[in-house]
Amino acid sequence: MKVLLADENSHRAGALARLLEAEATLDVILLDDATSLIDAVRHHMPDIVLVDISRADRDALDSVRALSASGQERPVALFVDEDDESLMEDAFAAGVCSYNVLDTPVKDVKPLLRSAIALYRRFRETNAELLAARKTLSERETIDRAKILFMKQERCKEEDAYRWFRKQAMQQARKIIDVARDYLAHQNRTPSP
Amino acid sequence: MSISCRIGLLRLADSAPVLVARSMGFFDRHGLDVEPVIVPSWANIADGLVWNGLDGAVMFPPLAIMTALGQRGRPVALRPGLPVSRGGNMIVLRGQAEAQAQWQSGRDKHTAFTNWAQSLGRKPRLGVVHLYSTHYLILTRFLQDHAICRDTETEIVIMPPSSMIQALATGEIDGFCAGPPWGADACLKNLAFVVAGSAQVMPGHLEKILTLRDQWASENPDGAARLYAAVRDAAALCNQPAHAAEITKLLSAPLNAEGLDLPYEALKRIMPGTPDAPDAMLFDTQPRSTRSSCGWMIEDMQREGWLTPTQLGTLSQLGWYND
Known part of the structure; x- marks a missing residue:
């Protein structure tokens, strides 16, 4: 399964990549600074995209299905688990969200999102300590x-x-x-x- | 004890009433502890409302409607709330004085647009701030008015308003429709020229509203009334030219100094009451009939295929629509 990580904080993105690469079935790709999120999704065609919610270009991903001109073959959509509201609230509170290709099973997305939440939280705490x-x-x-x-x-x-x-x-x-x-x-x- | 409320905002000049209410102490006066939460994009506003990161937001009706209907995960009861502003968006196209002169001299705007598009050497890429935005609907109407097919003759690119200038400068887009002051800023930076203000395309259209989650409103019984009173006072103040200089200063202040870090010169051109500025902002908190506020948007949204008949029922229960 191909996972694209989109995070401008390269330190955090690197840490998450190392965490996920421990799983042999995952092919982890880091988004470079020069590429927009939507171009990277078109190019790499990932199954799952983990995105820092403050990335302004994530809005473009929301609309690919609706905009006919985007020419996306495997459109991705915001991952939502309506049965697990606390997971969703935790994710947005931690500052990370996930987009995936429509046929990716929920059970494949959840563990990745959970790992990302834990890592983002840890970074947020460290940052809060620094600020303090x-x-x-x-x-x-x-x-x-x-x-x-x-x-x-x-x-x-x-x-x-x-x-x-x-x-x-x-x-x-x-x-x-x-x-x-x-x-x-x-x-x-x-x-x- | 004062009532706390997290209100989501974007870096836009029509977010002014909330910032003014905070800095002038209007919220304090009404017993409110309001935290303006400045987010980088509209998706963050929608997700904040759905996943309990925000209690309310200053936003445009189409996104509030689609969010209420559960298009971002789960439905969240949002109502039309308080109207905040009318018009103020601008459609701009890449080019300098020469392109602008050509545009203005041509009586037939369809030909003018086609000539402009040909000069680019590619299908024009036009930025809008979100799919579910007044901007997208207004740009669509503008293109239709000039017999340009949005889906085949242009490419629509979604990005937040504060990214438009950079995208225009790097050639990622060739024009955009965005809220104040970004259109004025593009013109001042000689990146683009104005072809229409949103008020020309849809005179007097409702732009931003302050919407609150029903859940917050029910947990704080007189919270909404107090909040609306504070924002109404602030909006009235924002309309007074006598306060324009002060508000321009506030909006251009850095984010960590309670401002929005907006370009100062561009703000000066679009403050309410600015002479010879057809696209100046107008704050207006006067409630109007449901039909005259959101009627045209809902019709356009139906035409786009975004709304089903069942959803119209939900919208009428929430006060967005009546047939």
Whole structure:
């Protein structure tokens, strides 16, 4: 069975290809950047296409059957398993969907889609962790900037500045980062003497 | 506690009322916590509505109808909701001043189109934003009006509106019908010229609606009324030329700054009330009769063979159609 993977995230596409290639019956093809999804489907004639849902050119695949001019011999359609709604919801939530040639049995599509969902989820989690790390970093920078400004304004040492922000945060029952942001915003509005 | 709602949008200028309602605090005022979800293509809007990724969307009626009928997997009850905009789509063809002058001078547009098509050296490839779109139906009518056969004399290519400019520049397509501001942008970039605004082909046609899943509406009894009130206020504001500069700025802001990253100069040409702009946007949330809103679309969709008589029954139950 021929499987085409269409994902602009080459790292993720590579990981999914390795996962699927472990299955000897599968012939896995990666879509290259230069080819549009519809041209690749015409050229390779895959049985199943696993697609990153954010790929804008997947809309073209939806219409091949209806558009007579497309000249598609083996048109593919969005895979839908109406009896397994949670699989469908999981797939779209993870950011992957599957198109297949009409005669591909549902039982052949499902395991592939499940593998893709698991992998996409893992990538999404890693990405969320990265974003969280980046956020922490930028929060620390904000607090540092507020501290430096406070030290300049009040002519005090770093420990005193930090203590002042911590005290404000405790008194107002807020996070230090929020107090620091307010302080910076306020100082930017007030013209320096 | 405020009611939360995920509304799907594309990068289009006629998505403005939802963004304006958020940035001006209209949703807050109506006790709503709205998350505008900007997706890359119309398939993502349809799939989001079907598979529980969205509670509502700003979209065109044909796709809402086909999605409601289960053409994307399973049926999902969607109703006509709130009208948002009328017209605003543009049909543009590849070429610069010379091609445009030729087009304008020719009284017989059938000959003008044929001459233009011959100059390409291939069957013209025309982009539309989705098969189930007002754009496809309007382009079809435009071609019919000029006695051009869509199926044999042109090739229709489906791609999201924000991809049209790139596709025109690389020669993947030779023209398109798309929502604002992409037609104006193609002209400004000297890639194409306008041959018709959608309002010329179908005067006053309903373009975008705000539709909500019935399930969301029933879980949030006065949610729809509040949401419509907020979007109505925002749409009225979007129509006022006094606010055009501010809204242009909002729509051209980057995605991570609550904007839509749309081309600024092109937006300026299509904001409501722009003088000498026949294809300027018009926001209009006034409900009209079912027939005058979607009647022509449903007739055209039947002609395309997309709807069966049984489906018309479902559509009439959902309020899209009455015979």
